[in-house]
Amino acid sequence: MAVNLLIAILISLSYSKFSHAGSSSLDDEFAVNQVIVSTTGVEFGKSILPRSVLIAALELSDSENSKLENRFFRIVEATGDEALPLSDFDGRNVLYHFMRARLFFQGLEATNHALSKSMTIRIRMAHAYNPVTHFSSRNSYNNARHIPEAIDGQWGPETWFHLPKPSVNWPRSILNTILFSLTVPGIGLTLLPANVISNSNGGLDAAKIPSVIYHEAFHWASDRGDLFPESQVYHWIPEDYANYFGAAMIDAPLRAESEAYAAPHFRKNFDRLKGRSGQASKMIESGAYNDTSFVPSLFWQIRKILNAQLQIPPNAFTLTSFPIVVRLGDQLIWNSIKYLGNNKHSAREALPSDIEPALLKAMDELPQITTAQRSAILEILTQWR
């Protein structure tokens, strides 16, 4: 009897330990990657550090606060369906930044119904997307993407964060070594290590980089008939806006702001104004539509002029160490989206030349913009043409 009682106590102790292993209280803290802005701005490679924030920020649905799921987002492993546990770093990092982005976009447009759409977010994906079968048998790495809901309703809108995959371009490394050896005889294979390093791609670990998560959150927040409805057809205008808002939310003119998680190929800096002429027509003529640097660089200059802080969206957790700031420039650029289509076509299909008239119309809506700021923006637009 005594032995049985002892066993019962041991079982109940271990059970209670087990049942509480995954639970947390709202004022517990957890670490996520944060972008640290110093007085000199954000520097590549020194900008992302793990920092603690409150569990309350995630607004988790389960009473134990143990699963990465709330009324807007469910974070799952690759092709799975189950919400991941709070202990998953990438999962909670993505959820935290999506919640932050949600407040930011709410600050820009409180009635945006795209923000109440619930969504599955897949992390550590290896499969490419297939519009018919959902998960392609082909693999895709070093990427993140927003996918439209299935026409037959099999799946809703989703955001995918793919696995990173470092690689070395061996043919090019070897070819360069041979070419060097031929031009400078005697050096031979000693150049191979240097060539391997210069032809290696460290990949992109998208789920760890706040600006990349915010880029994807923009696609979710603008997936609306009158803005940028998500479709199978790729277009770069939404990419330009997504890159701008990714940068705006980290308050630095960068995309993929991390040396640790992004190879140089993925990193972009939008700080210097780049003119659109030449670049835009070259891209359109060659059919090589991709995201550009010249559109986000224009937006960034406008943001510098309209730097006034509009608001910090009301939410308890934003009042901790990482407040969300919406600036007047962000408002202008968000408002310009609805004028891009200009009745001729949808905003997605707009051309770089449609951006200027859209910005001018959006400027008329914002009485906070002073005459001096208006002239400064017109000057920037002239330089940009």
Ligand SMILES: [Zn+2]
């Ligand atoms: Zn994108």
